[in-house]
Amino acid sequence: xxxxxxxxxxxxxxxxxxxxxxxxxxxxxxxxxxxxxxxxxxxxxxxxxxxxxxxxxxxxxxxxxxxxxxxxxxxxxxxxxxxxxxxxxxxxxxxxxxxxxxxxxxxxxxxxxxxxxxxxxxxxxxxxxxxxxxxxxxxxxxxxxxxxxxxxxxxxxxxxxxxxxxxxxxxxxxxxxxxxxxxxxxxxxxxxxxxxxxxxxxx
Amino acid sequence: xxxxxxxxxxxxxxxxxxxxxxxxxxxxxxxxxxxxxxxxxxxxxxxxxxxxxxxxxxxxxxxxxxxxxxxxxxxxxxxxxxxxxxxxxxxxxxxxxxxxxxxxxxxxxxxxxxxxxxxxxxxxxxxxxxxxxxxxxxxxxxxxxxxxxxxxxxxxxxxxxxxxxxxxxxxxxxxxxxxxxxxxxxxxxxxxxxxxxxxxxxx
DNA sequence: GGCATAAGCCAACAGGTGTTGACCAACAGT
DNA sequence: ACTGTTGGTCAACACCTGTTGGCTTATGCC
Numbered sequence: 001x002x003x004x005x006x007x008x009x010x011x012x013x014x015x016x017x018x019x020x021x022x023x024x025x026x027x028x029x030x031x032x033x034x035x036x037x038x039x040x041x042x043x044x045x046x047x048x049x050x051x052x053x054x055x056x057x058x059x060x061x062x063x064x065x066x067x068x069x070x071x072x073x074x075x076x077x078x079x080x081x082x083x084x085x086x087x088x089x090x091x092x093x094x095x096x097x098x099x100x101x102x103x104x105x106x107x108x109x110x111x112x113x114x115x116x117x118x119x120x121x122x123x124x125x126x127x128x129x130x131x132x133x134x135x136x137x138x139x140x141x142x143x144x145x146x147x148x149x150x151x152x153x154x155x156x157x158x159x160x161x162x163x164x165x166x167x168x169x170x171x172x173x174x175x176x177x178x179x180x181x182x183x184x185x186x187x188x189x190x191x192x193x194x195x196x197x198x199x200x201x202x203x
Numbered sequence: 204x205x206x207x208x209x210x211x212x213x214x215x216x217x218x219x220x221x222x223x224x225x226x227x228x229x230x231x232x233x234x235x236x237x238x239x240x241x242x243x244x245x246x247x248x249x250x251x252x253x254x255x256x257x258x259x260x261x262x263x264x265x266x267x268x269x270x271x272x273x274x275x276x277x278x279x280x281x282x283x284x285x286x287x288x289x290x291x292x293x294x295x296x297x298x299x300x301x302x303x304x305x306x307x308x309x310x311x312x313x314x315x316x317x318x319x320x321x322x323x324x325x326x327x328x329x330x331x332x333x334x335x336x337x338x339x340x341x342x343x344x345x346x347x348x349x350x351x352x353x354x355x356x357x358x359x360x361x362x363x364x365x366x367x368x369x370x371x372x373x374x375x376x377x378x379x380x381x382x383x384x385x386x387x388x389x390x391x392x393x394x395x396x397x398x399x400x401x402x403x404x405x406x
Numbered sequence: 407g408g409c410a411t412a413a414g415c416c417a418a419c420a421g422g423t424g425t426t427g428a429c430c431a432a433c434a435g436t
Numbered sequence: 437a438c439t440g441t442t443g444g445t446c447a448a449c450a451c452c453t454g455t456t457g458g459c460t461t462a463t464g465c466c
Contacts, residue, residue, distance in 0.1 A: 037321075089439080113320060126374075137220070152373050160359040171329070171351075245422080258446085266425080
């Protein structure tokens, strides 16, 4: 699992001499997958970016799918919601995702790009949703029974903004400032997570 | 422009003997692009589905990009919002998009799939947004100046739901009923289109 | 120093891609 | 009945893809 918070993973299982190359490959792969999608990101191009031979990619990651799976292994680092004012949960969450996206544009763009095209990609997204978003929703939902549904609604809005802003680049979404997005999307996410049930005007 | 409301375009410019083949190609292309994305949908496979030779695709659509552009030429058939109760605009719109997606799953799925991967695809989506969604927003927005921004927010939520439900297939979004989606997303879209400005609780 | 092992490069394979041009068959107009 | 045009097929080109195995070089251990 890629821990994006620290340059070196906290627990290094077995430091190999080839770690530099491995990382170069992974970095190049992130950028290429993000920029070109799964099919057009060729192993040859990734290897060229990393400054090594294409066969090294196969040696270290087995196959193109294997390399991509390694790229998809992402930790969203979602903060706990315990200390947060329950009425601010929406804005806090939107804010966090915006930071996350700005910091790691390649990985997340790659995820959306390839998730829409590739079977492995779609499964990766589903896994991240299940393992990281749903548990978070469980912390703030009134009824834990509904956590998955509410998490999914939240995901639909946040991924929708990511899609239109970072991938499709619809001009008005690109023009939005960070604060505007938080102000617009915060209450939406807030309602999806905490409103008692679908109501036109929560509160 | 594909008018999906009637099997035959209202104004036929010049009925050719090859129209049957042209349509067979277009239909097969829609399905293949939707199922496989741009790169993996090969001309050979499309031709096989249509029961003709690959070279016919080139003859009639010039290139693979040309064929795809033809597939992307979509009319969303958005209804006018004049007669609608201004407080129901959100639900009406979400409802309409759900119908649209169920009826034309291939075209719209293809659009999202390829829009995220392909430059031409992304431009196609931006054009549809600009020519069809923004004008609609202009009808219902309080300040026409903000129409584009509000349309973009609406698009982010509706495309986000389409993405998670029809493309990524996150289980909880697939499980949602039509009515639930309208109840949840309707007020969101309503607020994006008509609320005076970002407020935690509109009304 | 000797040597096993890891790191890396090179060249090639087998298959699939978009695209092209030569060729044949059927129709329409005269 | 002849002929120009349109609809359609076939085989090939040039290129690019993921992947493989053999080879050379450097490293670390005894």
